[in-house]
Structure formats: C-alpha cells, structure tokens
Amino acid sequence: MSRLALADLSAAVLDPRLGSMTFLNEITARYPGAISFGPGAPHDEAFEAVDPARLMAVFERHLAGRGLEPGQIRRRLLQYGPTRGLLGEMIAASLRTDEAITVDPDQVVVTVGAQEALVAVLRVLHDPARGDVVAVTDPGYAGAHGAARILGLEMVGVPDDGRGPHAAALRTVVTAAERIGRRVRSLVVAPDFANPTGAEMSLAARLELLAEAERLGVLLLEDTTYRFTAPPGAEIASLKALDRTQQVVQIGTFAKIGVPGARLGYVVADQSTDAGTALADHVTTVKGVLTVNTSPIAQAVIGGLLLEHGGSMRRLGDRRAGLYRRNLRVLLEALRRHLGDPHGEDVSWNEPAGGFFVRMSVNKPADEKLLRRSAEDFGVLWTPMRYFSLGDGGNRQLRLACSSLDPEQIDEGVSRLAKVVRD
Amino acid sequence: MSRLALADLSAAVLDPRLGSMTFLNEITARYPGAISFGPGAPHDEAFEAVDPARLMAVFERHLAGRGLEPGQIRRRLLQYGPTRGLLGEMIAASLRTDEAITVDPDQVVVTVGAQEALVAVLRVLHDPARGDVVAVTDPGYAGAHGAARILGLEMVGVPDDGRGPHAAALRTVVTAAERIGRRVRSLVVAPDFANPTGAEMSLAARLELLAEAERLGVLLLEDTTYRFTAPPGAEIASLKALDRTQQVVQIGTFAKIGVPGARLGYVVADQSTDAGTALADHVTTVKGVLTVNTSPIAQAVIGGLLLEHGGSMRRLGDRRAGLYRRNLRVLLEALRRHLGDPHGEDVSWNEPAGGFFVRMSVNKPADEKLLRRSAEDFGVLWTPMRYFSLGDGGNRQLRLACSSLDPEQIDEGVSRLAKVVRD
Numbered sequence: 124m125s126r127l128a129l130a131d132l133s134a135a136v137l138d139p140r141l142g143s144m145t146f147l148n149e150i151t152a153r154y155p156g157a158i159s160f161g162p163g164a165p166h167d168e169a170f171e172a173v174d175p176a177r178l179m180a181v182f183e184r185h186l187a188g189r190g191l192e193p194g195q196i197r198r199r200l201l202q203y204g205p206t207r208g209l210l211g212e213m214i215a216a217s218l219r220t221d222e223a224i225t226v227d228p229d230q231v232v233v234t235v236g237a238q239e240a241l242v243a244v245l246r247v248l249h250d251p252a253r254g255d256v257v258a259v260t261d262p263g264y265a266g267a268h269g270a271a272r273i274l275g276l277e278m279v280g281v282p283d284d285g286r287g288p289h290a291a292a293l294r295t296v297v298t299a300a301e302r303i304g305r306r307v308r309s310l311v312v313a314p315d316f317a318n319p320t321g322a323e324m325s326l327a328a329r330l331e332l333l334a335e336a337e338r339l340g341v342l343l344l345e346d347t348t349y350r351f352t353a354p355p356g357a358e359i360a361s362l363k364a365l366d367r368t369q370q371v372v373q374i375g376t377f378a379k380i381g382v383p384g385a386r387l388g389y390v391v392a393d394q395s396t397d398a399g400t401a402l403a404d405h406v407t408t409v410k411g412v413l414t415v416n417t418s419p420i421a422q423a424v425i426g427g428l429l430l431e432h433g434g435s436m437r438r439l440g441d442r443r444a445g446l447y448r449r450n451l452r453v454l455l456e457a458l459r460r461h462l463g464d465p466h467g468e469d470v471s472w473n474e475p476a477g478g479f480f481v482r483m484s485v486n487k488p489a490d491e492k493l494l495r496r497s498a499e500d501f502g503v504l505w506t507p508m509r510y511f512s513l514g515d516g517g518n519r520q521l522r523l524a525c526s527s528l529d530p531e532q533i534d535e536g537v538s539r540l541a542k543v544v545r546d
Numbered sequence: 547m548s549r550l551a552l553a554d555l556s557a558a559v560l561d562p563r564l565g566s567m568t569f570l571n572e573i574t575a576r577y578p579g580a581i582s583f584g585p586g587a588p589h590d591e592a593f594e595a596v597d598p599a600r601l602m603a604v605f606e607r608h609l610a611g612r613g614l615e616p617g618q619i620r621r622r623l624l625q626y627g628p629t630r631g632l633l634g635e636m637i638a639a640s641l642r643t644d645e646a647i648t649v650d651p652d653q654v655v656v657t658v659g660a661q662e663a664l665v666a667v668l669r670v671l672h673d674p675a676r677g678d679v680v681a682v683t684d685p686g687y688a689g690a691h692g693a694a695r696i697l698g699l700e701m702v703g704v705p706d707d708g709r710g711p712h713a714a715a716l717r718t719v720v721t722a723a724e725r726i727g728r729r730v731r732s733l734v735v736a737p738d739f740a741n742p743t744g745a746e747m748s749l750a751a752r753l754e755l756l757a758e759a760e761r762l763g764v765l766l767l768e769d770t771t772y773r774f775t776a777p778p779g780a781e782i783a784s785l786k787a788l789d790r791t792q793q794v795v796q797i798g799t800f801a802k803i804g805v806p807g808a809r810l811g812y813v814v815a816d817q818s819t820d821a822g823t824a825l826a827d828h829v830t831t832v833k834g835v836l837t838v839n840t841s842p843i844a845q846a847v848i849g850g851l852l853l854e855h856g857g858s859m860r861r862l863g864d865r866r867a868g869l870y871r872r873n874l875r876v877l878l879e880a881l882r883r884h885l886g887d888p889h890g891e892d893v894s895w896n897e898p899a900g901g902f903f904v905r906m907s908v909n910k911p912a913d914e915k916l917l918r919r920s921a922e923d924f925g926v927l928w929t930p931m932r933y934f935s936l937g938d939g940g941n942r943q944l945r946l947a948c949s950s951l952d953p954e955q956i957d958e959g960v961s962r963l964a965k966v967v968r969d
Contacts, residue, residue: 129821133673176599201807235837269835384624386841398552412692414658418809
C-alpha cells in the first residue's frame, strides 16, 4: 500500500472533537504573543517548590522506615509494580482524614491521571453491544466525552445550566433512553466547579442527584479535580462522602494539587458485585491492559509530595488553592470593570466561588473563526464552548480559564476580550 | 443499589484471560519460596546503575545545552507536555543510526509503555462496527490479545509454529475472514524472539510476510521488545527496516532495555492517508484521550539513560543483553541436562538464540491445577501456554521465562521442573 484511506480508519477516531484536548494544550504555542484564557493548566508558580529528585528521596526514606532494604526500594521504583499502584494506603488515609470517606486501600486504583481512570471505569461499566450508554454533563469535560468516543459508547447529555446536572434532568434522560431500549449505566459529574462551566452543585442538589441515581440504578462517576479550590469553610461534602449506597465511584487527580508531569490520578471504587467480585479489581484489570501499571517513579514523586504535606491531599491542595482563588477574583473583577453587568443582554457570565473556569455568553458565534481573529487582531485566546458540547449547543458561549495566568495578564487579557466581544 | 450485577459489567471485561498479565505479575508473590519461570520481567541487576535522580539531571543538562532556561526546564518536566512526547527526536535519531530506519521525529509517538501503544494503534486502525478484525499470532502476546478485547475487536489467530507467523497462514486467515464479510486490517507480530514462543523469524520469512501483507492490504504492527537480545552479528533486519511501502508500524519499549518503572514505549508510524493526514497524528489523538500525555518525569529518566549511552537504544540494550543471553544459555543447558533430548516424545522444547522465553510441550495438561501442584509440591512456577492462546490451543504447553533469575536458580528450577514433568 502506498497510502491509507482516511475513511478506513476508525470512525470514532475521526470525530473532530476528539482532538480538542490536544488543541487546548497546543493552541497557545501557535500564538505566543496572545494572552491565553485557553488551557486549564496549573500555574507555573505551583511547581517552584517541587523537586522530583528530592521527593523521590522522601518516598524512599519512607519505604526504608517501613523496613525495606535498599535493593527492595530500588526494585519498588524501577521494576514492574502492582497494577493497582503503590499509593492506595496513602490515598485511602488522606480521604478518611480530609474528606470523611472510608475505603479500603485496595479499593483505590492508581491511574495515569484522571483520564485513564475515566477510560477504565467507563470500559468496565458499559457494554456498547448491549445498548449501554453513558450520561455526561453537556457541556462537560472534553476528556470524558473523548473517553466515551474511543470506547464506542453512545452518550446522552444532561444539561449543566450553571448549577450542575439536576436530578430531574437525569431522570428525563434515563427514561428517554429506556424508551428506545438503551440503558444509562452511569453519569460523569464534577460537582465542584466543573470544567468547563465552573458550576458548583449545592448540597441539596447533590443529595437529590444521589437519591435519584439510586432509584434509577445509575452509578455516579464523580470527578473531584477542582474541589481543592473551594473557599475555606464553604466546602460542600463530595458525592462520595454523602454516598450511603455505593452509588458513587470517585475519580481524582494530582495534576492540579500536585504536578501534571507525574500524570497521576486514582479511582475510588468500593462497589462489589453479586458474584462477590470487587469493582476495583475489574478496574485494575482494565487498567493493566491499558498501561500495565502506573510508573512507580511518578508515584514516588507524588508519594513524596504527599509525605511532605503530612499525607494529606487537602493540605497539598491548600498550598495552591490561594493562588487560583486570587486569579479567579482578579478575573471576575476585571470582567465587571471592562464589561459591566455579568447578567447583561449582549454579554453575560457566571461568577463561580472556585475552580479554574468562567462560562461566558456573547452575542455572536464563538467559533474558530472568531477565535482566530481574536488571537490575530486582539491578542487574546479562549476556548469555544462548542468543544465541550455534545451537539450543536454552546455556539455563542466560551470558556475562560484563569489558572495559569498572572493578575496583570488577566486584567490586560480581559480588556482585549472586551474589544472582541464588542467588536 | 446495594450491589452491582456481575452480568451487568462489560462482557469484554469479564473474559478470564484479560487478567492473565496481572496474574503473571502477581503469582510470584503468592509462592515466595518457589523458583518462578513465570514473569518475563527484567533482571534486577539491570537496574543497579540506574539512578532516576541522576538521569533526570542528565536530561536537564541536555535541555540547558539546547538553550532552555531553568524555569523552562522545570516546566518541561512538571507541566502538561505535548501528547506526542519529548523524545521523538532522540528515538528517531537512534533508529536511524542503530537500525537504518529513517523516520521524522513527529512520526514517533511516546506512549505509556508498548501496551498503550498497542491500544492506541489498534483503536485508530479498526472499527468494530464495520467488521474490522485484527490478526494476532496464536499463541501470542497476552497484552495484544487484551488490548483487542477491551476495544471490542474480534481477533483471528495466525499460528506461530516456532518460526513466527507465515505469509501463507496470514493469507489463509485474511481470505477466510473476507468470506464472512470481515476485513483484517492488521497483524500484530514480534519477529524477534516473540513472547511467549521465543520464535525468531528468518529474513526470508520477514520478506515474504511483508510482500504478502502488501498484497493483502494488511498493516504489520511490529513489536520489537526482545530484539536487543539477538546474538551479536546475528541480528536480522527488523520489518520496519525492510519496509519500502509503509506497511509496518513499529512499536517499541524501554521496559527491557531501560527500566520498566518508567513505563515508556513508542510508536513509529510514517504512514499518511489519502486525505493527507498522518497516522502518527491520529495515534497521538487517541493517546491523548487515553492518558493526555506520557509523564515527562518518566521521559526525562529515559532521556537521561539514552544520553548516557550516546543516544543509542542499541548501545543501551547491549549493556543488558549479555545477562539475558547467559540466562537463556543456562536454561537451555539445564533443560538438556535434566530432561535429555529437546525433541523427545514426552517432553520437548525449542532452543531460541535470544529473548526471554522457551516454549515447552509436555504429555499432560499444563493447566492451573498442575501449576498449583507444581508450586506447592515442587516449588517451581511457569506459565500455562493457554494464557497466550485464543482458543483451546496450547493446553499441553507452557512458557518458561528466564530473564529475572540467577543461573543457580535456573538450574535448580529446571531440576524441580523435571520432577513435575515426569511426575
């Protein structure tokens, strides 16, 4: 053969929205002069105290303290390791102390970021051949949509109106799916300052969603990525902490509270089956087929980081949360200063209490054409909400991410954005 | 819900053979006193000179030498990175020098081990909804079979009779599939000392397979994991080096020539489509949905290891190959000493020139029952060939791996194995 036919590749892979995460990571490089509200990446300042070599040494000392010989420690870091990972105990202990979530260490599966966790959990729970579909928030995290797409899973959208997915909306979607012989097995939901809308679910909404999910037999796949940015004292219990019926599988990541470069996430699954098998074991099996095991070198770096913060993910996150809350405050103030009323007719936006993101509505298509003009003529970047939508929704909306910028950049960026919006 | 129904999980995930890799990694722990010919893991000695912290520093100096500032270097290692990875240039340069393979750096995609590479490439090339099937060697690498299973891909087996898959056998399989409306898009093949059979394909067999694959329109997904163990001077050109028509996608790993703990592999894909898109870009997109990007910390460790070996994967592999060739020699000598003729009627085995594995046939079912008795009563472990077979084949065969053992263990292990075989 001289050439492959594009049409011969997997249809799932040719979906243009599949590349949106890559696009988000790479667009900034294409416009180096522009201020980018695009990527939801952590701020570089968050890495200043992170020295992987030192953190590995901390973790190695921890292993030595537990009686491992130098040769065993070397093997622990360099040899193949358990598919389930090395940090289950630490993560379970942190969840117990920080979040009042009680799970066994072997109900925790360490993964290559939250992304692999999503792929593995969706794969275990859904059989496309049987008509299983997955519910996702719409708009919602592009990585969840992408995971469903490459697994050949049909998605149904539960609207996020700015306060997360409602219990009633889930019921509507599940009922509609049942009418055409489909079964909704799970809903991917980020109750804390969701990407891309910034929505935070109230305690009441969480409890209603949990109760409805139980009635409907739908598992909730809770993504806690931005949870650590909640204002101190105003944290709302996570779905998993409220869960009394094993309705929730929790997915977490160290990308934002630690460093993205470790590519470390985890699944908390305390469910068991009627055959006595553990959901965590099934997730582990699939994780093993995806990547064998998570790099123990990367796990050692994160293990060291946890140890330096008393083993607490919350304490680790707290160290960084202030920076993100400051950025969000600066963004929201700048928007009011440059664009006036957040509930305006031509332009409006939400004002989340935490997270990395603000959702904005404008009075023109917020598409790639506008984005290109925005970058070239005005020197500012953002992400079309379209990238996070299942269908044709969100065409006049955009996502603003403020996590990786400095206050002056945010202010200048918003003044440029105001020109784009009013252009 | 109180419990999930096992039957409600994805059928693909419940396939008992899906867990065989996990089993291989964990069985040794269950019988600590037994000598294990089970896991094909690298020898611990291979890690003695490997210090991740030093190797990261080597890589960081390399980046500094290319003009990066300390802040940029820190971000390179800790921030999100390009989905394609950081080592494309180094890997392409090494393939050119070591293997006479000429590809562009952006035709190389760094992955979380060869395993993720397999999943991503299979996902891009096959659409199960369209009746695409994947050909695999039977018996063959359990990770390839597992990848096909979790992707919902049907497999057809091409027999490995000890000299790899024949061109004629591939043709038979492709023709049979076409008769029932299925299309074989690719064949996963390890020409150099395949796992689990130890088979090495001759140059003639490689050229025939390449020519036949071109005629049939089948891509060859070449796995080069054990290539580095070929006796010096007796290396046979890789399929990719012989490839003149972009028929071969090559998949490699640093797990055996470097360290498994980095979980680093790569795909070499120089194919383009009739629409002008690059196969490597499609693989990158899927890789991004699986794991976003490969840990740059892990990439820095392997980058440093490569730099310490003049940027040459071959030189890196050479450092370790002697140990594995010695182990294989010891294993083959011990087998002759304890069991006599390798072509015996009751027991027989092949005698590969390289690799980690020997295939043995015995005159009784080599199943889990025998394995348990072998561990408990005789103190020796091995892997049933059944784990690597698609159907019911290989029931009286087993795989012996010698890579992680010391010579005395190998000899003692074979003397125990002889008792199991003759029991």
